[in-house]
Amino acid sequence: MSRAIIKNFYFHNSNVKGAGEIAELFKSGILSDPERWQSVLPAKKIDNLLDGIESRLKIRMSELSLGIYKAIKNGPDAFITDKDEVYLFTGFAEIETTDKIINAITVNKDRLVSPTLFHNSVHNTPLGYWAIIEKKHNYCVTVSDGMETGLSFINFFRYIFETLPRAVIAAGDEWSRFLELDKENLYDLPAYNISYILEKSADKGIKYLGCYKDADDLISSGVCGGYNSIIADRDIFNTLKKSYKTKTVITDYPLVMDAPCGVILKFAMPSILEMDKALVVQKTVRGIYIFDFEA
Amino acid sequence: MKKNRVFIIHSGVATALGVDAESSVDLMINGLTTPYFPEPDSKYTRPFYKVPYNYDEYSGAVRQEAIAFKLVDDISSFFKDNKGVSLFLATSTGGIDESEKVYVDLLAGKIKYPLMKKHFFSGLPESLMKRYPGYFSDYMTFSTACSSSGQAILQAFRLIKEGVIDKAVVLGIDTIALTTVTGFDSLQLVCSGKSRPLTNGRDGLTLGEGAGIVVLQNKQIKGDEIEVVGAASTTDGYHISSPDPEGNGQKGCIYKALQEGGIEPSQVDYVNAHGTGTVMNDQVEIKTLKMIFGDNITVTSLKSYIGHTLGASTVDEIVLCEEMLKRGIICQPKDFSERMDDIVPEKTIEKRVKYFLKNSFGFGGNNVSLLLKTPN
Numbered sequence: 001m002s003r004a005i006i007k008n009f010y011f012h013n014s015n016v017k018g019a020g021e022i023a024e025l026f027k028s029g030i031l032s033d034p035e036r037w038q039s040v041l042p043a044k045k046i047d048n049l050l051d052g053i054e055s056r057l058k059i060r061m062s063e064l065s066l067g068i069y070k071a072i073k074n075g076p077d078a079f080i081t082d083k084d085e086v087y088l089f090t091g092f093a094e095i096e097t098t099d100k101i102i103n104a105i106t107v108n109k110d111r112l113v114s115p116t117l118f119h120n121s122v123h124n125t126p127l128g129y130w131a132i133i134e135k136k137h138n139y140c141v142t143v144s145d146g147m148e149t150g151l152s153f154i155n156f157f158r159y160i161f162e163t164l165p166r167a168v169i170a171a172g173d174e175w176s177r178f179l180e181l182d183k184e185n186l187y188d189l190p191a192y193n194i195s196y197i198l199e200k201s202a203d204k205g206i207k208y209l210g211c212y213k214d215a216d217d218l219i220s221s222g223v224c225g226g227y228n229s230i231i232a233d234r235d236i237f238n239t240l241k242k243s244y245k246t247k248t249v250i251t252d253y254p255l256v257m258d259a260p261c262g263v264i265l266k267f268a269m270p271s272i273l274e275m276d277k278a279l280v281v282q283k284t285v286r287g288i289y290i291f292d293f294e295a
Numbered sequence: 296m297k298k299n300r301v302f303i304i305h306s307g308v309a310t311a312l313g314v315d316a317e318s319s320v321d322l323m324i325n326g327l328t329t330p331y332f333p334e335p336d337s338k339y340t341r342p343f344y345k346v347p348y349n350y351d352e353y354s355g356a357v358r359q360e361a362i363a364f365k366l367v368d369d370i371s372s373f374f375k376d377n378k379g380v381s382l383f384l385a386t387s388t389g390g391i392d393e394s395e396k397v398y399v400d401l402l403a404g405k406i407k408y409p410l411m412k413k414h415f416f417s418g419l420p421e422s423l424m425k426r427y428p429g430y431f432s433d434y435m436t437f438s439t440a441c442s443s444s445g446q447a448i449l450q451a452f453r454l455i456k457e458g459v460i461d462k463a464v465v466l467g468i469d470t471i472a473l474t475t476v477t478g479f480d481s482l483q484l485v486c487s488g489k490s491r492p493l494t495n496g497r498d499g500l501t502l503g504e505g506a507g508i509v510v511l512q513n514k515q516i517k518g519d520e521i522e523v524v525g526a527a528s529t530t531d532g533y534h535i536s537s538p539d540p541e542g543n544g545q546k547g548c549i550y551k552a553l554q555e556g557g558i559e560p561s562q563v564d565y566v567n568a569h570g571t572g573t574v575m576n577d578q579v580e581i582k583t584l585k586m587i588f589g590d591n592i593t594v595t596s597l598k599s600y601i602g603h604t605l606g607a608s609t610v611d612e613i614v615l616c617e618e619m620l621k622r623g624i625i626c627q628p629k630d631f632s633e634r635m636d637d638i639v640p641e642k643t644i645e646k647r648v649k650y651f652l653k654n655s656f657g658f659g660g661n662n663v664s665l666l667l668k669t670p671n
Contacts, residue, residue, distance in 0.1 A: 093438070098391070098474070105477050106398045111340055118478030119536035119658055122387060123438035128659020131532035137544060140530045140661060141446050144389075145420060145436045146411060152435045159381070160450060163457045178394075181401040182410035285421065286433070 503602025570596020
């Protein structure tokens with residue numbers, strides 16, 4: 001399995017923009033202190049997404065498309081070559097646009113909908129707009145598996161990335177009322193966008209280590225013992241924090257809450273937080289996946 | 296480094312022509328397919344093609360699941376000796392028709408429904424993992440509108456070729472949804488009757504329900520399997536729902552696929568076109584194909600028979616091509632007329648095809664071309 005470094009990172013939600021602001025939160029201790037999360041938790045929507053986008057197309061773009069465009073533009077854009085492949089991971093893609101269409105045809109009984117709404121509703125729309133505005137012709141693909149999209153990213157890293165020297169990663173979701181129609185859905189899903197270049201490296205960066213059945217299985221394996229820093233999703237953060245009181249255990253939850261693509265942010269956190277060595281831990285429906293980071 | 300070869304060792308299909316490739320091609324040769332014309336008071340305003348099968352044996356499953364279950368059952372012999380295979384899913388609509396059915400009641404708070412589990416992409420792969428324990432090791436769902444299953448095949452092909460995995464199951468599926476019928480109609484891309492791709496009389500597409508499954512593997516079983524020899528994808532960077540009128544993105548994509556396969560344009564015998572039947576799509580695609588292949592090529596679109604099955608269209612049309620080309624023929628519907636160009640045959644012809652190309656072009660200018668080699 002290959003190691004990969006992360007370059008040209010950008011992230012935003014309603015409160016936080018860029019690697020520097022994430023580093024500030026880390027230094028303040030918020031990422032490891034659940035009692036202080038409330039003050040920084042992201043809102044459902046990101047304000048002022050139109051700012052800084054010159055293209056007139058922006059008035060037609062959804063919040064997700066605007067957010068992904070800005071994340072790529074503020075992150076890897078200037079460093080993307082013609083050969084780079086661009087992968088968008090999104091749990092629900094253009095869900096707000098889709099909700100508007102379903103509402104129009106089922107509630108209002110409309111026989112036609114806005115053409116812009118419809119062509120904006122497909123999962124590949126954000127990369128389509130990015131390519132149009134930036135006049136790019138790169139390989140672009142969207143992967144979407146709902147709440148399990150993080151697992152799809154892990155599969156991408158373990159398999160597809162093996163065949164590539166590097167890849168441009170974009171990820172994100174927008175909030176929609178649609179997501180709250182399901183009363184069994186207890187996830188908090190704010191708007192956020194991430195982009196970076198994932199590049200193969202011989203000896204530095206992040207590497208897949210293995211998969212464990214559950215938290216007990218992971219802890220009893222002893223693998224965490226070799227790390228002073230652990231970055232985990234909220235589901236397992238508390239367990240690890242209690243088990244490893246002398247280690248730095250942090251979570252991405254204050255930045256993306258229950259977002260399905262949180263692992264994509266976690267991949268970048270050790271490098272943007274300037275850690276020497278860290279363990280990245282992601283719980284999925286198939287088990288707990290762990291990744292080693294070496295600076 | 297020596298690359299692996301990639302063969303299609305099992306396949307299955309579900310379209311308006313039926314739920315197996317053999318009888319589907321029989322129908323292509325002997326008869327005509329007619330889309331379903333909704334009643335005047337129906338919520339659907341345009342005709343569409345539907346899979347003529349009720350899937351009663353899968354009670355409790357939503358239609359998208361039932362179609363997928365049957366396709367997996369159709370290739371169950373493969374799983375007798377193969378477990379833990381990677382699953383590459385593809386869909387454009389993700390079973391959104393189920394959400395449409397419950398949306399009003401959910402909005403009014405009248406019912407509870409596990410929308411996140413049943414709809415929007417997360418539902419189907421987990422249903423497959425649960426129903427067929429051990430069959431699949433992991434999954435990924437590709438969604439690039441009409442090129443979705445082309446992308447899934449491209450990725451599976453590449454991983455097998457590079458030796459990362461040795462086999463993969465690719466399943467593409469899209470059911471009919473009011474969202475897509477109304478949406479395409481709003482873009483003025485839907486015809487009022489049966490679509491007539493690659494003809495001068497074309498006036499839009501007819502949507503179709505469809506699905507296809509293929510098992511890709513790094514070695515042959517019987518020696519007569521179709522081989523995937525090239526796969527490429529580009530982005531137009533031109534318009535969110537219309538192709539670049541100059542066909543530059545499509546041209547680059549086709550050339551890359553040919554280059555990967557080490558094949559000259561003159562060696563390609565047949566192109567199974569994206570051929571949606573919309574004025575613009577067919578115009579650009581034929582222009583692009585003429586630029587690359589000149590007049591020495593045969594081009595048809597299976598959407599004449601099954602409609603546009605969106606994210607499933609690449610894989611279901613490849614499965615139909617597999618059977619059609621095995622019989623040494625290239626089918627055209629019996630009522631086919633007013634062809635756009637001489638490279639489009641006027642009727643079903645006999646032709647021995649060695650190399651053929653499958654094109655898929657999706658919204659956002661997402662182009663996929665797959666180059667395949669038959670055992671002929």
